[in-house]
Amino acid sequence: MTHEYVKVDREGRCTIITINRPEAHNALNAACHTELESVFDKFALDDEQWVAIITGAGGKAFCAGHDLKQQAAGGGLTTPAKGFGGLTNRFDLAKPVIAAVNGVAMGGGFEIALACDIVVASENAVFALPEPRVGLAALAGGIQRLPREIGLKRAMGMMLTGRRVSAEEAFSLGLVNELVSGDVLAAARRWADEILACSPMSVRATKEAVLRGLSRSVSEGLSEEWEYPSMRAMLASADAIEGPQAFATKRKPNWKGR
Structure with a gap:
C-alpha cells in the first residue's frame, strides 16, 4: 500500500517507519495519523516482522507533534483510536519499537518516543512537551508517562513550563538509551539487530x-x-x-x- 506521508521499509525482520513530512518538521496531520495507525496495525499482525523502528524524514525533526496549522484552520485535535501516531494508546503491542530521534521531538512527537521501548537520539535532538505554551496539554500519554520515566519533580519542571531539553540532558534523565553523533538510524538498526539475536x-x-x-x-x-x-x-x-x-x-x- 502506498502512503502519502509515511514511508515503510522492511529489512529482514525489522520494519522501519519514517514520518515523511520534513517540510512541516514531520508534524502529524489527520491523514498522517491514519497512515501511521494502519502501518502499526500491519506490523502488529505480521508474523514475519519482529521489531520496528520509527524515525522522521530529514535531519531537523523526528516529529514536531500535532500539525497546529491544521488545527488553526479548524482541523481539530482528533487522533486515531490507538493514540497519537497510531502508537501512544497501543497497549497490546508486545513487539518492541525503537525510536530513532533525529532532531526535534515536540509534543506528540515526544509522546511517540515515550511510548517506544528504546530511544536512540542524535546529538541535535530536542525534547519538550510545550502544549501549555499554546493553550493545550500533553494528552497523548506525556502526562502519564513522563513522571514514571524521570520522577514527579523533574517531569513537572518540564511539563509546567514547556521547556526544551537537549539530547544530552534527556540522556542524563534516562529518557534516551544512546546518544549518537553520526547516523542515528544506523544506531537504531544496531539495537534492532541485538533484539533480533534474542527469541x-x-x-x-x-x-x-x-x-x-x-x-x-x-x-x-x-x-x-x-x-x-x-x-x-x-x-x-x-x-x-x-x-x-x-x-x-x-x-x-x-x-x-x-
Whole structure:
C-alpha cells in the first residue's frame, strides 16, 4: 500500500517507519495519523516482522507533534483510536519499537518516543512537551508517562513550563538509551539487530510482563506473569526448546517466532 506521508521499509525482520513530512518538521496531520495507525496495525499482525523502528524524514525533526496549522484552520485535535501516531494508546503491542530521534521531538512527537521501548537520539535532538505554551496539554500519554520515566519533580519542571531539553540532558534523565553523533538510524538498526539475536517470543513475554508489572506489586507480578498471553506463548513455543538446544550444542539459535 502506498502512503502519502509515511514511508515503510522492511529489512529482514525489522520494519522501519519514517514520518515523511520534513517540510512541516514531520508534524502529524489527520491523514498522517491514519497512515501511521494502519502501518502499526500491519506490523502488529505480521508474523514475519519482529521489531520496528520509527524515525522522521530529514535531519531537523523526528516529529514536531500535532500539525497546529491544521488545527488553526479548524482541523481539530482528533487522533486515531490507538493514540497519537497510531502508537501512544497501543497497549497490546508486545513487539518492541525503537525510536530513532533525529532532531526535534515536540509534543506528540515526544509522546511517540515515550511510548517506544528504546530511544536512540542524535546529538541535535530536542525534547519538550510545550502544549501549555499554546493553550493545550500533553494528552497523548506525556502526562502519564513522563513522571514514571524521570520522577514527579523533574517531569513537572518540564511539563509546567514547556521547556526544551537537549539530547544530552534527556540522556542524563534516562529518557534516551544512546546518544549518537553520526547516523542515528544506523544506531537504531544496531539495537534492532541485538533484539533480533534474542527469541522474539522471549522479547514479547518480557515486554508484556515489564509493562504490566509497572502497575502491580512485585509479588503480584511474580504470581501473575505466568498467565500473561505472551508468557504462555513463549513457554509453549518451539523457541523455548530451540534456545537450550542451541546453547547445549554451542551453535547459534534458529528462532522461529512460534
